[in-house]
Ligand code: SF4
């Protein structure tokens with residue numbers, strides 16, 4: 001095992017485990033989280049597991065790929081990998097991403113400006129295996145030598161051995177990046193290292209049938225089969241929304257009734273269905289606000305269209321297209337004027353940015369972020385607010401997909417500045433934010449000890465930012481609210497706060513934006529936000 005000195009050659013070597021995360025190397029957190037001896041210990045991978053599955057990258061495993069049993073099986077998988085890589089560079093197979101991929105392949109100046117932008121690399125104590133340009137260089141050399149078959153590639157572009165170890169490690173390594181694209185933002189040339197992660201995952205999924213179970217089998221496949229990756233069919237989702245409406249009516253003193261399948265409504269609201277199960281107050285708060293503002297809105301009970309989740313965004317273009325088309329078809333069937341996407345960052349990017357490449361003609365329905373709709377409502381004068389109800393410290397997490405990758409930066413801030421007297425920004429924020437650490441599917445992935453890694457390493461910079469934002473009132477005597485208008489980010493934040501016992505030590509709770517809006521509504525009974533039941 002090599003700790004911090006890794007060469008490209010090492011990547012293909014037949015060693016057990018390439019790299020190690022030492023808890024002493026992780027970047028320090030502020031007190032009282034600063035003692036290494038208090039850092040939760042990681043679960044060890046069992047020897048019998050290591051015998052059966054590929055665990056050759058670092059101390060954790062995201063995919064759990066069974067080890068090939070024969071050299072023949074290994075060769076078959078390596079060949080499939082090369083064949084998948086070839087397709088990435090064929091226009092008919094990869095027209096949506098080919099241009100940017102070529103730029104990324106050919107124009108990296110190897111200046112290393114981007115590496116310091118990566119929260120994972122930094123939080124790990126600059127562990128070489130997580131240096132994004134290390135991953136990219138491996139990919140680049142493989143492409144030059146085995147896909148483009150450039151004469152003398154080993155001399156002009158650097159050598160690499162392509163064997164099963166190389167491929168197995170690359171698979172895992174493509175799940176050590178949250179695709180937050182903070183690195184891409186800093187590159188002076190426009191090279192996109194996150195795209196390499198995305199394209200690698202795509203080859204593994206579309207060509208080799210290998211993907212994280214949580215985002216494929218239990219995600220996209222279940223969603224397309226049943227209607228939602230939560231497993232809810234349309235009857236169950238309606239029942240659950242009925243319960244939420246009843247609860248909301250009781251809590252607020254208003255009569256709340258969500259609307260289903262209203263033909264010709266102005267907007268079709270698309271929630272991440274995980275909200276309905278895990279944070280019912282979020283869809284509940286949306287219903288309260290839309291009703292109070294007199295908006296013509298509806299939910300769709302068509303399979304898939306009541307769940308904005310689209311995990312294909314992170315690993316598989318075909319899955320992304322299938323789900324996006326279902327969303328658009330449901331809106332077209334209802335004849336709504338537009339789709340509004342609720343508090344879910346990846347659903348935003350999937351349906352508004354990437355789906356632009358597939359939703360053409362009749363399916364090209366206007367799509368809008370809930371952030372801009374909420375801003376319009378809050379400042380329309382249709383609802384009366386009492387900001388003093390939100391007079392506690394509030395900070396804002398910027399979901400990467402929504403903010404850096406789409407530019408929806410100000411609407412949520414204008415709302416918070418108006419409704420939360422003690423709102424303060426994190427440093428850095430907006431398009432320069434740090435990922436929650438749960439991006440690209442990590443928030444729902446906890447196989448083996450992967451949760452240790454995604455919280456302690458991947459989520460570390462976010463926790464530090466949150467604690468720093470509340471450094472003027474760090475103790476548990478002050479109630480503090482972390483606003484995270486994204487379902488996946490909330491899942492990761494929930495896990496970070498639990499892992500480090502943050503509720504008890506610092507009294508920080510988390511929730512969405514709509515909860516703060518409802519909490520300040522004069523017509524609602526005081527105390528919509530519950531400080532005891534947030535997780
Ligand atoms: S991706 Fe851009 S910033 Fe990073 S090393 Fe290459 S040229 Fe430099």
Ligand code: SF4
Nearest residue numbers: 118177178180181183
């Ligand atoms: S996309 Fe984010 S996590 Fe991935 S390498 Fe770039 S900065 Fe790091």
